[in-house]
Amino acid sequence: SIPLGFFSGIGAASKRGILVKGGNHLEALQQLDTVVFDKTGTLTEGVFEVVELKAVHGSEDELLRVAATVEQHSNHPIAKSIQRMYARHASVSTAVQDYQEVAGSGVTGRFGTDQIQAGNARWFKELGLTPLDQTEDGTYVHVAQNDSYLGFIRIADRIKDTTVEALDGLKALGIRQTIMLTGDRRETAEQIGRQIGITQVKAELLPDQKVEQLEAILYQANGRVAFVGDGINDAPVLTRADVGIAMGGLGSDVAIEAADVVLMTDEPKQLVEAIRIARATRRIVY
Ligand code: ADP
Numbered sequence: 017s018i019p020l021g022f023f024s025g026i027g028a029a030s031k032r033g034i035l036v037k038g039g040n041h042l043e044a045l046q047q048l049d050t051v052v053f054d055k056t057g058t059l060t061e062g063v064f065e066v067v068e069l070k071a072v073h074g075s076e077d078e079l080l081r082v083a084a085t086v087e088q089h090s091n092h093p094i095a096k097s098i099q100r101m102y103a104r105h106a107s108v109s110t111a112v113q114d115y116q117e118v119a120g121s122g123v124t125g126r127f128g129t130d131q132i133q134a135g136n137a138r139w140f141k142e143l144g145l146t147p148l149d150q151t152e153d154g155t156y157v158h159v160a161q162n163d164s165y166l167g168f169i170r171i172a173d174r175i176k177d178t179t180v181e182a183l184d185g186l187k188a189l190g191i192r193q194t195i196m197l198t199g200d201r202r203e204t205a206e207q208i209g210r211q212i213g214i215t216q217v218k219a220e221l222l223p224d225q226k227v228e229q230l231e232a233i234l235y236q237a238n239g240r241v242a243f244v245g246d247g248i249n250d251a252p253v254l255t256r257a258d259v260g261i262a263m264g265g266l267g268s269d270v271a272i273e274a275a276d277v278v279l280m281t282d283e284p285k286q287l288v289e290a291i292r293i294a295r296a297t298r299r300i301v302y
């Protein structure tokens with residue numbers, strides 16, 4: 017192919033919906049050894065559907081209402097999905113006080129005199145709540161009210177249409193390893209990992225542990241390391257990688273600002289295109 021200067025490389029990328037914020041990032045993409053991915057919203061759509069509602073106290077409608085009430089202020093893909101599910105029934109009351117988002121765990125807040133939590137099993141156990149066993153596929157959102165366990169909402173996400181194509185493309189380009197870092201539970205993460213053919217899966221990570229994992233990956237890499245994420249609970253990892261890549265559509269504004277490269281259509285296969293363009297590009301030395 018025709019050698020392009022870094023300026024024309026950036027132009028060629030932008031025509032394909034890939035925003036590259038400087039020639040140095042194209043150079044880093046030429047030397048890529050490892051690509052690390054966030055799962056939710058990056059490899060998967062981040063748009064969950066309810067698979068099962070299980071109430072141990074009260075009705076299933078009540079369970080969904082309690083969850084939707086406490087999730088209404090969160091931008092997490094899980095929260096947005098629960099908001100959407102409940103909006104089909106009714107609108108949520110807005111009076112949540114002492115709202116707190118616990119990154120990688122869940123959300124908590126007070127509605128009237130009721131203290132509510134919605135989040136994962138690890139966090140519920142830490143809070144002294146006893147969640148039901150997670151025996152099926154998918155992501156479990158456990159719900160509690162006033163220290164009493166109400167039940168769970170089991171939800172499922174879809175792998176993006178171009179995820180497998182992207183991982184195959186990276187392999188074909190000689191990228192040595194692809195790694196998933198996720199806060200989701202191990203069974204779900206590993207199942208998705210097998211379906212898409214990723215080299216390694218590291219699951220059940222808190223936001224700090226994602227940073228530690230990335231640092232270990234940087235240390236043992238034979239070249240540059242890219243991280244691809246949506247910025248929800250992974251912005252620190254995005255800034256730590258040699259090349260931070262954000263999803264432009266689904267991603268948070270913070271991620272888009274912090275990133276070196278933005279994939280405007282949210283398709284993982286755009287990364288393969290970005291590497292091809294980078295490799296066709298030469299630094300012009302004056
Ligand atoms: P990922 O690495 O898959 O993007 P996160 O680090 O954002 O995941 O979250 C990890 C886990 O924490 C989720 O799988 C979920 O169990 C729980 N969690 C995070 N935010 C929320 C929320 N708003 N509501 C319920 N659960 C949440």
Ligand code: MG
Pocket residue numbers: 054055056057246247248249250
């Ligand atoms: Mg995330």
